[in-house]
Amino acid sequence: MNTPDKNDLERLDIHIPPIDEAARQAVEVRHGQLTKPPGSLGQLERLAVELAGIQGRDRPSVQRKAVIVAAADHGVATEGTSAYPQEVTTQMVLNFLHGGAAINVLARQADARVVVADMGVASDLDAHPSLYRRKVAYGTQNMRYGPAMTEAQARQALRAGLEIIETEARQGLDVLAVGEMGIGNTTASAAIVAALTGLAPEAVTGRGTGVDDQGLQRKIEVIAEALAVNQPDPQQPLEVLTKVGGLEIAGLVGIILGAAASRVAILIDGFIASTAALLAVAFNPAVKPYLLATHQSVEIGHRVILNELGLKPLFDLGLRLGEGSGAALAFHLLEAAVRILNEMATFAEAGVSGKKT
Numbered sequence: 001m002n003t004p005d006k007n008d009l010e011r012l013d014i015h016i017p018p019i020d021e022a023a024r025q026a027v028e029v030r031h032g033q034l035t036k037p038p039g040s041l042g043q044l045e046r047l048a049v050e051l052a053g054i055q056g057r058d059r060p061s062v063q064r065k066a067v068i069v070a071a072a073d074h075g076v077a078t079e080g081t082s083a084y085p086q087e088v089t090t091q092m093v094l095n096f097l098h099g100g101a102a103i104n105v106l107a108r109q110a111d112a113r114v115v116v117a118d119m120g121v122a123s124d125l126d127a128h129p130s131l132y133r134r135k136v137a138y139g140t141q142n143m144r145y146g147p148a149m150t151e152a153q154a155r156q157a158l159r160a161g162l163e164i165i166e167t168e169a170r171q172g173l174d175v176l177a178v179g180e181m182g183i184g185n186t187t188a189s190a191a192i193v194a195a196l197t198g199l200a201p202e203a204v205t206g207r208g209t210g211v212d213d214q215g216l217q218r219k220i221e222v223i224a225e226a227l228a229v230n231q232p233d234p235q236q237p238l239e240v241l242t243k244v245g246g247l248e249i250a251g252l253v254g255i256i257l258g259a260a261a262s263r264v265a266i267l268i269d270g271f272i273a274s275t276a277a278l279l280a281v282a283f284n285p286a287v288k289p290y291l292l293a294t295h296q297s298v299e300i301g302h303r304v305i306l307n308e309l310g311l312k313p314l315f316d317l318g319l320r321l322g323e324g325s326g327a328a329l330a331f332h333l334l335e336a337a338v339r340i341l342n343e344m345a346t347f348a349e350a351g352v353s354g355k356k357t
């Protein structure tokens with residue numbers, strides 16, 4: 001038996017199948033037959049083509065939809081880098097479970113289920129049918145003074161993410177939106193993006209929940225110190241995640257890799273969810289074509305991530321919430337793209353003349 005090398009372990013032994021080129025081509029051919037000038041439905045056409053390649057189906061489906069909101073607390077929240085107190089993480093998880101948060105409203109409108117994953121919230125949570133209780137720790141350590149977590153904790157959270165998406169995929173899932181909740185997690189995300197890209201903290205750090213100028217300056221300094229203390233190797237995504245990451249971010253990386261392994265399309269959300277996507281690609285580049293960018297977040301580092309990944313957002317509504325809110329809105333566009341494919345008449349069926357030669 002081969003001993004798995006470090007790379008296999010880093011890739012979490014996940015096999016991600018290649019995109020189905022034949023299914024993509026079948027959709028392109030059909031788009032050419034529908035009663036419209038070629039390419040005139042722009043990004044909607046691209047979405048249908050990508051979805052077909054991901055799912056391996058000429059007629060992709062968006063019937064079964066889920067939002068997974070991964071939640072955890074952050075030791076660095078004690079540094080005053082968020083405009084809100086840490087207890088809001090737990091309070092919002094309860095709000096998600098009661099159906100009262102923005103993501104619940106947007107998911108209901110799109111007929112998507114919402115499930116919450118406790119990866120490391122600082123308080124104990126009662127059992128609930130929509131809650132995966134996978135707490136790795138009661139929040140991370142403060143990365144300003146040392147690693148946010150141990151490598152074993154990072155691996156545990158990654159594995160939990162894989163297991164959660166496996167369970168969800170078994171129940172039937174065509175499209176997944178990934179979201180998060182964790183006071184302080186724009187600080188962790190900015191540190192991860194700075195570590196992976198080599199950019200200065202100020203180039204990737206925004207106001208998160210709305211810190212003032214002084215708060216933003218403090219946030220940048222804390223991130224710079226965390227990077228100086230921890231010295232994460234940009235070539236080692238597991239090390240970056242362990243040293244300056246978060247447990248919900250680790251869970252999302254597992255969820256994203258596992259979704260791709262199951263041929264589930266992944267709608268990525270704003271800054272934090274996209275940070276998890278950037279890490280997932282660093283772990284295993286084969287995940288890349290399974291990622292669909294949704295919106296452009298106000299958080300400045302989000303643009304950096306989308307550029308790095310070569311992804312183009314579908315819309316910019318000035319959102320800066322997280323929870324999967326922008327991703328859930330994109331369900332409607334995916335549905336439009338698939339309905340165009342299934343319901344439009346062809347030139348032959350409608351008796352419409354083709355382009356002049």
Ligand SMILES: Cc1cc2ncn([C@H]3O[C@H](COP(=O)(O)O)[C@@H](O)[C@H]3O)c2cc1C
Nearest residue numbers: 082084180181182183184185186208209322
């Ligand atoms: C009531 C409330 C609901 C939220 N839902 C998502 N976030 C968002 O804000 C947090 C990140 O910002 P920061 O790094 O500044 O703490 C995350 O929990 C994110 O999901 C929320 C924040 C609050 C206050």
Ligand SMILES: O=C(O)c1cccnc1
Nearest residue numbers: 208270271297320321322
């Ligand atoms: O882009 C996001 O997801 C975001 C931005 C600010 C605060 N919380 C989330």
